[in-house]
Amino acid sequence: MAIFNIQKREIECKIVYYGPGRCGKTTNLEYIFKAFKKQVTGEMVSVDTEGDSTLFFDFLPLGLGKIKGCDVRVQIFTVPGQQKYSSTRKLVLKGVDGVVFVADSLEVRREKNMLSLKDLQQNLKDYGLSISRIPLVMQYNKRDLASEGLPIMSIEKMERDLNRQLKVPSFQASAIKGTGVGNTLQECLKMTLISLQRELKWSQ
Amino acid sequence: MSIKDKVKMLLKEAELYKGQRLLKESKNKYLEAISLIKTNELIPNKESLITAINKKIDFLNNGIVRWEQSASTPEVSPKVQDLIQKLFTSEDIKDNDAVKALKSAITLAKFGQYKRAINEFNNLVSIDHVSVAAAKNSIKCIVENATIEDAVAQYHQWVNKKTLKSDRIMVIRKYLQDIIDKTGSIISIDAPNSSEQKNVAPMYEMDEQDEDIIDITSIGIRFNHGPKKGEHIELDVSFQAGNVLSLIVSSSDKLLIESLKIGVRLDDMDFYSPIAIFKGSGVVESNTRIETGPKRGDYSLDIKIHSI
Structure with a gap:
């Protein structure tokens, strides 16, 4: 749940990257950390295991500057995707304002x-x-x-599997190369704000 | 595609999945490759090829086992623990320092950082208004992180050092004994100076995490306003789920039913448990007329304990 400080005119909201283990949530954040230097307001923190999987969460703070007279700060988290971390995943999701589901x-x-979508x-x-x-x-x-010869699903198939009912904006991406990472985040931020x-009724 | 090419493709896929750290998927591709090799007579050096692939599978199996056996919430560095507390503790503007510290320690415990959480809880046990919550959480963490015997030793330490007031130590004793009983252990904790049943001041504001409230058998309500103003009534608890108490009120007591509308806050309550009477407050959560069965026409009420 976003924190709105009326006196200071500050809003702090929380975006969570969700998805199955090894889908590239941390890679998304690493790219954001490198590519959005101007907006990044602190260090990226990764709490991972020896095997490089996210253990508790990754965390990246962003500052979006003034929007409608309010200073907007964003906390971006990733959850650990593996089944065995289900309780941690739920803890990290608490108070979420917007979600990026990385498939x-x-x-x-x-x-x-x-x-993973069902779990979310x-x-x-x-x-x-909801x-x-x-x-x-x-x-x-x-x-x-796909270009390396691994069988990947068509976008139509993924839309059918995951987005048939939700009908939310979707983006193709290659987080390792940075393709689609910015668009995904920008859309999520736009929707969240x-x-x-609407919820907090804040205006200039 | 020739068999040789198929095998090559499977091996390449397996390597790529390994690169993605998708160990099980990688293993499956190696297994597919082996079965393809076994069924085909045209592949030269079959045995040495299968041996080489099996070595790769062994390596993957080791990785899978190591992963499956690793703790889901290992202890992390103090710096990360500080960050966990900072990012995941929800503070209320009304919280005093002790309550803030309690909430921070609870956050650590939720993330499985038991050792530091226990230390932080134990530092709070002597602070009156959080003592019971801190002690309960400490016990809970010790049981998770160590053994029942360690929890009992901690309890005795509090008793010997008189860290907790006698009425509070009774609550902790009951809490610990319940945990012990659930494990099927025969350990029985002696009550220090038992038979101390008396009224006590509110100890801790309940929140959603506080699921381990003691059993309440009946309640007393003193009405400070409304149609029953000035009256004190007592009701038996028919069912308890955590901090929500269910009661039956006879349809003949219309004034009482009217006084207990949904949302009414009851600031002056007595909670009767088998070990003590507690002062506290609650809120009426539901007030429903029973439509069927022997209690038909009576009212079923849920009262959520707010503080105790």
Whole structure:
């Protein structure tokens, strides 16, 4: 839940990158950290394991400057995607204002994508939030792996699997190359701020 | 595509999945390659090829086992623990320093950082209004992180040092004994100076995390306003789920039903438990007329404990 300091005219909101293990959530944040230097207001923190998987979360603070007279700060988190970290994942999701769901385009990860989206829906529900109402953006990551000869799913198939009912904005991406990363984040920020503006009724 | 090319493709895929750290997917591709090699007579050096692939599978298996056996919440550095506390502790403007410290310690415990959480809880046990919550959480963490015996030793330390007031130590004793009983252990904790049942001041504001409230058998309500103003009534608890108490009120007591409308805050309540009477407050959460069964016509009320 966003923190709105009326006296200081400051808003702090929380965006969470969700998705199955090894889908590229941390890679998204690493690219944002490198490419959005002007907006980054602190160090990126990664709490990972020896095997390089996210253990608790990654964290990156951004400052968007003044929007409608308010200083907007954004905390970006990733969750640990693996099944064994389900309780940590839920803790990190608490108080979320906007979600980027990073899906893995690899054919072999099809089921993991669907399970992770279901897990997101359940965890949001447990916090009294609805997946169909929260600002949500889909990212179909690892599109570049097709050129290396790995079987990836078509966008149509991924839309059918994950976005048939939600009908949220979706982006193709290759987080390792930075393709689609900025667009995904910008859309999620836009949707989140519109939603917060409506909710908090803040204006100039 | 020839068999040789198919095998090559599977091996390449397996390597790429390994590069993505998708170990199980990589292993599956190696296994597919082996079965393809086994069924084809035209592939030269079959045995040595299978041996080489099996070595790769062994390497993957080691990685899979190591991953599966790794702790899901290992202890992290103090710097990361500080960050966890900063990012995930929700503070209320009304919180005093002790409550803030308690919430910070709870955050650590939720992330499995038990050792530091226990230290922080133990530092709070002597502070009156958070003592019970701190002690309960400390016990909970010790049981998670160490053994029941360690939790009992901690309890005895508080008793010997008189860290907690006697009425509070009774609450902790009951809490610990319940945990012990649930494990099927036969350890029984002696009550220090038992039979101390008396009224106590509110100890800690409840929140959603506080699920381990003691069993309440009945309640007393003193009405400060409304149609029952000045009256004190007592009701039996028919069911308790965490900090929500369910009661039945007879349809004949219309004034009482009217006094307990949804949302009414009850600031002067007594909570009767098997070990003590607690002062506290609550809020009426539901007030529903029973439509079927032997209690038909009566009212079922849920009262959420706000503080105790």
